[in-house]
Amino acid sequence: MHLNIRKKFVLSLIAFGVLGLFSWLTLSNDPMTLHDSGLGFDVQIRFRLAVLVLLGFMAVMTSLSFWRALVQERRESEEQQEMGS
Secondary structure: OOOOHHHHHHHHHHHHHHHHHHHHHHOOOOEEEEEEOOOOEEEEEEHHHHHHHHHHHHHHHHHHHHHHHHHHHHHHHHHHHHHHO
């Protein structure tokens, strides 16, 4: 089975969606406190939210990479057509 860039992109977005769904269903939403005595502040984060934000960031980066590759393919095909003419 030959995977072109579009199929890889779709499969990666499906994988991010499945990971997000499993993260939502399995991780607790209890807040965690991060304490830094040197700086004197406490930060509360929710682990589920942090994981979902990270997955969202990775999905955005994957999308940007896909669109960049599409633009590059179009430019290369246009250059080949100009050379062939």
